[in-house]
Amino acid sequence: MAPPLLLSLGLLFLMPVLGDGPFWTDIMGTEIELCERAWWSNLLFINNFWQSKEMCLVATWYLACNFQFFILSVFIIIPLYNWPRVGIFINLLLLLAGSVASGVITFVAKLPPGLIFYPDLDTVSNLVTYVYHKPYNHIGAFCVGIFLGYSIVKFRNVKLKPLTQVTGWCSSFAVGVAVLWAAYRWNSDLPPPPVAALYAATHRVAWCVALSWLTFACVTGHGGFLEALLSWKPFNALGNLAYMAYLIHPLVILYHSSRTRDLIYYSQYEKVYAFCGHFLTTLLISAVFYVTVEMPFTRLGSMLLKTRVFRKPSGGRGALASGRDIGTVSVGHTNGKNGTLGTAHVSAPKGREISNTSWEDQVNKSKVNIDAVANEIFPYVVEGSSELDVSVDCMTALLKTFKAFRDLKGWAVRLMDASGKLPEGLLEGRMASIGSYDECMDLVAEYKTKELYRGKYCTVMLSSGHDVQEMFNNESDAAAHLSTLLRHPKRMTKIVYRVAAASRKFRLGICVPSVCSLEDVQNVVAHTSAKSIGARTQVTRCEVKQAAHVSGLQGFLIFSLCLLVCLVLVATVLDVRSEDNAQKALPGAGFLTNCLLSFSFTRNLGRLTSPQEPEALGAAQGVQAISMAWLICGHTYFLTENTHMFSGLLRAYDSISGDILFSPFVNFTLAANTFFLTAMTPPFLLVLSLLLLVPLTSDGPFWKDYAGVEIERCSSVWWTNLFYVSNFWSAEQMCLFVTWFPSTVMQYSVVGLLLLILIKK
Numbered sequence: 001m002a003p004p005l006l007l008s009l010g011l012l013f014l015m016p017v018l019g020d021g022p023f024w025t026d027i028m029g030t031e032i033e034l035c036e037r038a039w040w041s042n043l044l045f046i047n048n049f050w051q052s053k054e055m056c057l058v059a060t061w062y063l064a065c066n067f068q069f070f071i072l073s074v075f076i077i078i079p080l081y082n083w084p085r086v087g088i089f090i091n092l093l094l095l096l097a098g099s100v101a102s103g104v105i106t107f108v109a110k111l112p113p114g115l116i117f118y119p120d121l122d123t124v125s126n127l128v129t130y131v132y133h134k135p136y137n138h139i140g141a142f143c144v145g146i147f148l149g150y151s152i153v154k155f156r157n158v159k160l161k162p163l164t165q166v167t168g169w170c171s172s173f174a175v176g177v178a179v180l181w182a183a184y185r186w187n188s189d190l191p192p193p194p195v196a197a198l199y200a201a202t203h204r205v206a207w208c209v210a211l212s213w214l215t216f217a218c219v220t221g222h223g224g225f226l227e228a229l230l231s232w233k234p235f236n237a238l239g240n241l242a243y244m245a246y247l248i249h250p251l252v253i254l255y256h257s258s259r260t261r262d263l264i265y266y267s268q269y270e271k272v273y274a275f276c277g278h279f280l281t282t283l284l285i286s287a288v289f290y291v292t293v294e295m296p297f298t299r300l301g302s303m304l305l306k307t308r309v310f311r312k313p314s315g316g317r318g319a320l321a322s323g324r325d326i327g328t329v330s331v332g333h334t335n336g337k338n339g340t341l342g343t344a345h346v347s348a349p350k351g352r353e354i355s356n357t358s359w360e361d362q363v364n365k366s367k368v369n370i371d372a373v374a375n376e377i378f379p380y381v382v383e384g385s386s387e388l389d390v391s392v393d394c395m396t397a398l399l400k401t402f403k404a405f406r407d408l409k410g411w412a413v414r415l416m417d418a419s420g421k422l423p424e425g426l427l428e429g430r431m432a433s434i435g436s437y438d439e440c441m442d443l444v445a446e447y448k449t450k451e452l453y454r455g456k457y458c459t460v461m462l463s464s465g466h467d468v469q470e471m472f473n474n475e476s477d478a479a480a481h482l483s484t485l486l487r488h489p490k491r492m493t494k495i496v497y498r499v500a501a502a503s504r505k506f507r508l509g510i511c512v513p514s515v516c517s518l519e520d521v522q523n524v525v526a527h528t529s530a531k532s533i534g535a536r537t538q539v540t541r542c543e544v545k546q547a548a549h550v551s552g553l554q555g556f557l558i559f560s561l562c563l564l565v566c567l568v569l570v571a572t573v574l575d576v577r578s579e580d581n582a583q584k585a586l587p588g589a590g591f592l593t594n595c596l597l598s599f600s601f602t603r604n605l606g607r608l609t610s611p612q613e614p615e616a617l618g619a620a621q622g623v624q625a626i627s628m629a630w631l632i633c634g635h636t637y638f639l640t641e642n643t644h645m646f647s648g649l650l651r652a653y654d655s656i657s658g659d660i661l662f663s664p665f666v667n668f669t670l671a672a673n674t675f676f677l678t679a680m681t682p683p684f685l686l687v688l689s690l691l692l693l694v695p696l697t698s699d700g701p702f703w704k705d706y707a708g709v710e711i712e713r714c715s716s717v718w719w720t721n722l723f724y725v726s727n728f729w730s731a732e733q734m735c736l737f738v739t740w741f742p743s744t745v746m747q748y749s750v751v752g753l754l755l756l757i758l759i760k761k
Contacts (some may be wrong), residue, residue, distance in 0.1 A: 005746075007289060008057060008247040008736050009039060009721045010557045012714040015251070017548060017558075021259045022437045022457065022509055023645060025541060026709050028258040031057070032576040033712010035735025041720020042735060045743040046728030048133040052125055053732005056717035059250050059635075060135040060739015064727025067747015068135045071140045076146055088150075091143045095205065098139035102199030112190055113199035115638070115669045116183050128731040131200065132669065133740055135727075139607055145207035152219050152408075160222050163531030172213040179207045180664045207670045212622070218619035230622025237609045242628045244294050249632045250736055252282050253639050254710050261437055263430065266646040275636040279629060280761055292568050292606040299598035394516035398524070400447050401513060411445045415455060418443065418511035432507035432644040440511035441545040453513040458521050458542040462506040462535045507644040514544050537761040568599050577599035634668020708738070 012035055015028050035056035041047035042060050045067035052058060076094070080087025106113065111127045131137050160168075182199060189198065218227040229235075256278070264270065390398075404412035418440035420433030435457075443455030512521050522539040529535045550558070575597055597603065714735035720726040721739050724746035734740065 002280075003067045004244055004247055004289075004294050005042065005060070005063065005721050005724065005739060005743075007293055008060075008251065008739060009035060009042070009150055009718045010560070011248075011251055012057065012711060012736055013718070014554055014557055015255065015258075015711050016556060017550065019255060019259045021261060022434045023260055024258045027254055028710040029712050030709010031254065031713045031735065034716055034733055035714010035718040036712060036716035038717010038726070038729055038733055039714060039719035039721055039735055040723050041717050041729050042726030042739055042743055043719050043721055043723025044725030045723060046725025047717070047734055047743055047745040048725075048729065050134070050717070050726070050729015050733040052128040052133065052734065054713075054717070055133075055729035055731050055734015055740075056714045056720050056726055057250070057736035057739035058128075058731045058741045060721050060724075060734060060736055061727030061729075061731070062246075062740040062744045063724055063739055063746055064720075064743025065133075065135050065138050065747065066142075066744025067724045067750060068727075068744060069139065070747050070750050072139075073142070073146070076143075080146070080150060084150075091146050094748070095140045095143035095718050096116060098136045099201040099205055101136040102131055102204075103197040105191050106200040107197035111196065111200070113196040114203065115184060115666070116187050116651070125731065129743070133727055133731060135744075138204070138744070140205040141208045142207060144212055148212045148215060151216060156220060158220055160217075160220070163224055165217070167622035168213050169215065172210040175206050176210040179203045179670070180667050183667065204670065210702075215619060215623065223619060227619055230619040230626075232622060233609065235622040236626040238283070238625030238628065240608055241283060241286045241290055244290045245282050245628050246631065247736070248286050248289065249278060249282040249635065250639060251284070252278050253635055256284070257639075257645065260645060262434070263432060263647045264645055269698015271637055275633045278636055279623045279632050282632060287608065288536075290608060291601055292564060292599070295602020295604040295607055296568075296599040297605075300595055300601055303595060303598070305699050356511070390517075390520045391517065394513065394520040394524075397453050397513035397515050398446075400452060402446065404447065406653045411443060414439055414443055415511045415513075416446070418455065418457075418507045429649040431505070433509065434507065434644075435509035435511060437509065440509075441543075443511065445513065454515065454517045454544060456512050456521075456542050457515040458510050458512055458518070460508040460525055461538045461540055461541045462508055462529065463537075493692075512542070518542050567596070569599050571596050571599035571690065572601040575603050579629040581671060630664075630668050638668075659696070679732065 002176070011030060016030060035042075037312070038047065038050060038054060038056045041050060042056055045064040048056050048064040048068075055061065072094070076087060076091050078087075079090055105111070105208075106127075109126065109130060111131060112123060115124065115127065117133060179521035186196075204668060214223070214226065217223045218230060221227075223230070256274075320645055401412050401415060405416060418436040420435035422433065437457055439455045440455040445452040445454070510521075510525070517523075518539055518541070521542060522537075522568070525537045525539055529537045539740070574593075578597075713733065714721075717726070717729060717733060717735050721735055721743070724743040726734050726736075729738040729742040
């Protein structure tokens, strides 16, 4: 577990080397900052007890849960081994306790029944923190997996009657469909608290039971064409990549979102298209790291621990004393109008007008437009120079920029052009105009052949000064105002009401002289907006293009990755030279040489397409591969929550939430409980290392919002991933959200190890 986990943390800390952008700090920067604070919670596998906004790698909550379940499993499997009835009773008791806990918390806190497509992000965050990441919400899936493993060992060669098979398949199909589509109407209108509590308490266990029948039928030879499909060889390779892909895919999605230069239209087609790219990219990266990190450390672990299959002890008792290696099976769960501020509009002649219109005429027309815009700006500039507390250098630069703009100097026009304008589509959920990030960052202003300043990109948040929720006394008042405009008044009123409350700040990207400090920009923007549009403003940050700075930690991570590459190359050369040897090792090779050969690229590449164990459940690999794709698809929709990145959000909420075919995508969280993974730490370390290097690689208007946030998280809480306790942190505090799963698995592994030792004795 540890190497993949450390890999993911390392990749996160490398992210600043790899990108930038207008949303970088909001996304990746925040994540890195969180991991810098709470990385240790991931290594201790307690990060799922943190709030979601404080977790390092939020997805590692699953690892923490599994680790905790492994510790708990010793109290289940030992009684199940020696006293089957007692073990079954304890397992059933834990299943019921977890279900009741999830239902009660959902009812008391009035939470949604699950992670549905619901626009109130605060409510969803509370659901993630208090229910979704906690062990009691997933203990039912683990207990169903225990029952499944027990049944497979005891009844593997059973011959089922046709009536039993038909009943099992029909029941499994009906339960699965009910779980996937029961929440369809709740995407826009939450059910009553009792109904939400009932669904929250039962839907994961019900899904586990349905999937358990599929697995049991395939293992016992009653799976038919599904058994052949799930045992397909390509699924075997994808199943082997599942754990590494689980750790890598959040970085792929976050990196893509962080480097965004323009708004993304939110629609089904765009999300499916993005999923295809994310999925293929994740597979390629995961395959490389599987061969170079996960598989080598798995081999090393096998060599060091000398794991052996337990044999049936003489006189053994209990149903599990069958002499078969049981293993562990877990199934579960602005255009603005012409003439807006800072916009120079040039009319382009068409057709025959081109031949009759001289360039000088076009320049003169442009000057007229520029003068009109300048006449609107100049009073605020002059007034601000006397009223505002702005530095002399900043005011001088602004006045020179204004003069250069009137003279149609290219750099001055580009500075205006790089700033955002009031966009169209405000009533459809477009809440940002980010301008041109790269145009601003590359701008060099020259005045009388000397460099005056460089471009500085600043993010401004605009608000009307009124709380949107106070605009309507209640939702019925809102319905009265909007019913004539919307096709589905009741449903859409709730959506507009909550989305507007969550996204009432408009994000504007502006380009200013680099000699102006953040305080200077804040004063100028606040004064101008108050006089012109009456909005409240806050300049959240400003950034200037700088050479990439490699920190000591990032340098160490780069050195470690280079060392790993050299190790793989040396091991591969040694392995190729020893191909004629029957043992696939050098003549007279000792223990250290064989450890080195564990990093052979060719040897590990062969293991990618082969079963991990001779008697591995082939169908389980197929279920694991499909679950991985399902999970990545769901995270493509939900992992990026920054509403300023998207346009057409309200229309998307209307169309997507009302699409019955979308319901399975909403329930993607069930996929997290349908596969059980091992050998996690090396890939985890690699992912964390790459994350730390990301800030050195790119930039953009969204870079700080996403990449910066993620890197900030991981810089502080990365240790929670390394100690596999990240699932004890909240989703907002976690470093790499998806690492909840490795944490959970590690927590289960400790208990499983103790259990196996006791069973052996």
